[in-house]
Amino acid sequence: MTRPIPLRAMLAASPLPRFEAHLLGQAVLGVSRAWLIAHDSDPVTAAQQAQFEALQARRLAGEPMAYVLGTREFYGRDFCVGPAVLIPRPETEFLVECGLQAVQGLERPRILELGTGSGAVAITLALERPDAAVLATDCSADALAVARRNASALGASLGFLQGNWYDVELGSARFDLIVSNPPYIRAHDPHLHQGDLRFEPGLALTDGADGLQALRAVVQGAGAHLRAQGALCVEHGWDQAAAVRAMMATAGFTGVASQPDLAGIERITHGRWAA
């Protein structure tokens, strides 16, 4: 039988980097980092040790920290995540910023997110603009279950629909804003078999084609669902900005421009529906 040992000893024995061992310790004990440090001579029970070791084994097998912990912070809020959804990325916060800017000054804007995954984008928009009517879609029922759980836990009010891009019951009313971070990795990109991506749902990562297929579906379908001067903001890959700008200009958008992220990479492209 495992004997109680001090918390400090359990953490020190971990082969994980110190900050990761601390995060797992915090998750197992349900405490803050400050508590963990201040109470490091407290004993941990056999059950806590076993739980720590189980999480540690998953991390050592390469599973992303966000899945092991079951949570990832996005725009200052904690979202539940699991293997059914993409782990929200920090750069996607720029998509939220782009969307918020696009509807600034508009009262009760109607917002649509396509491919919501964990719901991080749509839920954040709904919480940042409580007057907005937000609808979020995904083709994955499992992803939508996670998104609904996040909306409920964070007290966000928005609608969810399952279907293939615009092929859902959107009604006749048009939107002021459509946002999307669709799968944009090329089918045979070797990165799909490396690091965290190995554990994330393929459907969230790749369009199974040239990397622009899902972006084309989102861009080409947007005009039929946007009000005049409504905005489309999409996230895309580091080398896709020029192709997405061309796609949006051809589809009939005006003021098409791309925005760099903090690393100076153009990751978001937006435009206004001219019709």
Ligand SMILES: C[S@@+](CC[C@H](N)C(=O)[O-])C[C@H]1O[C@@H](n2cnc3c(N)ncnc32)[C@H](O)[C@@H]1O
């Ligand atoms: C890159 S993830 C984005 C998730 C989330 N919006 C984010 O930014 O963290 C793309 C999402 O699009 C969804 N998706 C893929 N193909 C789709 C389709 N044909 N119709 C609707 N959603 C789709 C995936 O299930 C996934 O949740």
